[in-house]
Amino acid sequence: MSNVFILADFSGGKATKTTAELATAAARIGAVTAVVLAGAGKGVALAATVNQGPIASVLILESDDFVQYGVAASADALANLIKEKSPAAVLIASHAFGKEVAARVAVLTESGIITDAVDVAADVTATQLVFGGSTTVHSKVSHGTPIITVRPNSVEADFSASSPAIESATANIGDAAKKSKISSSQPLVKGGRPELTEANIVVSGGRGTNGDFAAVEKFADELGAAVGASRAATDAGWYPHSHQVGQTGKSVSPQLYVACGISGAIQHRAGMQTSKTIIVVNKDPEAPLFDIADFGVIGDLFSVLPQATQGIHAKKS
Amino acid sequence: MKIAVCVKQVPDSWAEKKMVNGVLDRENVDAVLNDLDEYAVEEALRIAEAHGGNEEGGANTVTLISMGPDRATEAIRKALSMGANDAILITDAALAGADALSTSAVLSKVISDGGYDLVICGTESTDARMSVVPAMISARLGWAQLTFASKVTVDPAGSVSITRVTEAGVDEISAAFPCVISVVEKINEPRYPSFKGIMAAKKKTIEQKNLAAVGVSAASAWSQVNDATPRPARAAGVKVTDEGSGGTALVNFLAEKKLI
Numbered sequence A: 001m002s003n004v005f006i007l008a009d010f011s012g013g014k015a016t017k018t019t020a021e022l023a024t025a026a027a028r029i030g031a032v033t034a035v036v037l038a039g040a041g042k043g044v045a046l047a048a049t050v051n052q053g054p055i056a057s058v059l060i061l062e063s064d065d066f067v068q069y070g071v072a073a074s075a076d077a078l079a080n081l082i083k084e085k086s087p088a089a090v091l092i093a094s095h096a097f098g099k100e101v102a103a104r105v106a107v108l109t110e111s112g113i114i115t116d117a118v119d120v121a122a123d124v125t126a127t128q129l130v131f132g133g134s135t136t137v138h139s140k141v142s143h144g145t146p147i148i149t150v151r152p153n154s155v156e157a158d159f160s161a162s163s164p165a166i167e168s169a170t171a172n173i174g175d176a177a178k179k180s181k182i183s184s185s186q187p188l189v190k191g192g193r194p195e196l197t198e199a200n201i202v203v204s205g206g207r208g209t210n211g212d213f214a215a216v217e218k219f220a221d222e223l224g225a226a227v228g229a230s231r232a233a234t235d236a237g238w239y240p241h242s243h244q245v246g247q248t249g250k251s252v253s254p255q256l257y258v259a260c261g262i263s264g265a266i267q268h269r270a271g272m273q274t275s276k277t278i279i280v281v282n283k284d285p286e287a288p289l290f291d292i293a294d295f296g297v298i299g300d301l302f303s304v305l306p307q308a309t310q311g312i313h314a315k316k317s
Numbered sequence B: 001m002k003i004a005v006c007v008k009q010v011p012d013s014w015a016e017k018k019m020v021n022g023v024l025d026r027e028n029v030d031a032v033l034n035d036l037d038e039y040a041v042e043e044a045l046r047i048a049e050a051h052g053g054n055e056e057g058g059a060n061t062v063t064l065i066s067m068g069p070d071r072a073t074e075a076i077r078k079a080l081s082m083g084a085n086d087a088i089l090i091t092d093a094a095l096a097g098a099d100a101l102s103t104s105a106v107l108s109k110v111i112s113d114g115g116y117d118l119v120i121c122g123t124e125s126t127d128a129r130m131s132v133v134p135a136m137i138s139a140r141l142g143w144a145q146l147t148f149a150s151k152v153t154v155d156p157a158g159s160v161s162i163t164r165v166t167e168a169g170v171d172e173i174s175a176a177f178p179c180v181i182s183v184v185e186k187i188n189e190p191r192y193p194s195f196k197g198i199m200a201a202k203k204k205t206i207e208q209k210n211l212a213a214v215g216v217s218a219a220s221a222w223s224q225v226n227d228a229t230p231r232p233a234r235a236a237g238v239k240v241t242d243e244g245s246g247g248t249a250l251v252n253f254l255a256e257k258k259l260i
């Protein structure tokens, strides 16, 4: 059986849900090896968290160059490993770091690349939703090792426990990958809420909140949802930029997306219109986001949301 | 300093896009300068202005580099009218449907022949939305990669430091010339072309080259589209007006859909 690589994805020292999603897709193609890139002495602890999904083995590469030189060093080590082991495909999480690693790996291994796949089939055909979700595309890499980045929260993951064999290999990193040096790194502090790109439900607020996100947050917490924001809200400093949904923020594709006080500019839609169900709360009946809403409430979010929050609470008890 | 800015002409964000034979139909849509590239042009101009300018006799030049069809000159004129000095446009029938790998190969050759100190890109083109070309250029040229910058500080003596902002967090990164930079939209507010700028842009040179003149051969794309099918457009569903029970109606909808 052929071997498939996934680049294990971590956040806060733990493998993310995305790692299991990558493994689930990769297992259709062959036996899955999760590659763990870690700082010196950090590999074993990280590898121990790669314990969900159909993963046959974990391969640890350790080097402080990953910490100092980020994307370029990570891509170099992964590319050298691919050249050595010739996997049938390599699946990587579709976020800024993952896409840039994939981009460099594609160049270094002379391989075709597909980004933002929402699914990958056994014959390595990737499914993508392009043009703001209006078109489904199936495509295939025709040269080299298929390098595919997969969007978080798209593949129905097999979360069953696994206890993969753990091995180590040498990280080979050339000098060309050590040209931009990271002098300080501040990981994003995670709040108590689910991660935006991984959440099943996202509740977002826009300019209509007028800076007061309390109603949005209370509603989100009642639903166990992540909180998102429009650019108008992040630009005004009402919510951190890391929560921005849209073209230049995050792309989310949850089961349920609730937009509160957001008009629906094309750049906002670009990041949320593949959500399964969309609910819109807006005072203006002409707001363009209503055009793609499964359910819309024309009204003031400051009265609609508290009533809905209470309603859900009542149903639970 | 010699600064290059990679700019792309893309279909207007609002335009309906279609695939023809597995390739985006670029002919029958309104086209504009990729809006994220405006931030790259603005940043290049600010860097030039902070260190001796890019006017006649200034210490710096800002050259636009673009790969695309003939009509991409429209988007390039806009960037020229913001204040860039000149432009190179690579047009070749063999490049229709080129993928990011061939795009980056062509751009890299032009960049290395031009002897630039800095190359500045947007983080993403709004049509393909791949966010890979800057990293590919850096890998091909073996130049430092300083991408997703929300702040760029240049020392004309030969080094750059940036603040990189991604979903993973915030990094401070620095490197020596030459570097490939990409900028996020939070970095600046792109200027509107002035009347004077628009008039001056008409006289600026756009050097058009085909692949032979660049000196690279056309490679076929390394990924192939098997099929592209339009998905049913999202239709508007139920819309209620809140007359005191809008929140309750919302909860009932959630319950009906088994979302709670």
Ligand SMILES: Cc1cc2nc3c(=O)[nH]c(=O)nc-3n(C[C@H](O)[C@H](O)[C@H](O)COP(=O)(O)OP(=O)(O)OC[C@H]3O[C@@H](n4cnc5c(N)ncnc54)[C@H](O)[C@@H]3O)c2cc1C
Binding pocket: A205, A206, A207, A208, A209, A229, A230, A231, A232, A233, A244, A245, A246, A247, A248, A249, A250, A260, A261, A262, A263, A264, A265, A266, A267, A268, A271, A281, A282, A283, A284, A287, A299, A300, A301, A302, B035, B036, B185
């Ligand atoms: C290069 C570029 C990139 C961009 N990237 C993004 C991006 O990633 N994400 C993004 O979101 N935007 C992005 N934008 C900005 C985008 O164009 C819009 O400006 C932005 O999405 C508007 O945010 P909004 O809907 O919150 O504000 P507005 O458009 O001002 O809408 C506010 C809405 O709130 C409603 N409202 C007001 N008060 C209430 C109330 N009490 N109750 C209910 N409703 C109320 C109003 O009726 C209105 O519809 C980008 C723009 C550019 C140029």
Ligand SMILES: Nc1ncnc2c1ncn2[C@@H]1O[C@H](COP(=O)(O)O)[C@@H](O)[C@H]1O
Binding pocket: B006, B007, B008, B034, B036, B037, B040, B065, B066, B067, B068, B100, B103, B107, B120, B121, B122, B123, B124, B125, B126, B128, B129, B130, B131, B132, B133, B134
């Ligand atoms: N055909 C092109 N010509 C010039 N620059 C490009 C081209 N394609 C991409 N770029 C640059 O690379 C950036 C990222 O594009 P992409 O990787 O396609 O999302 C853009 O913002 C441009 O700066």
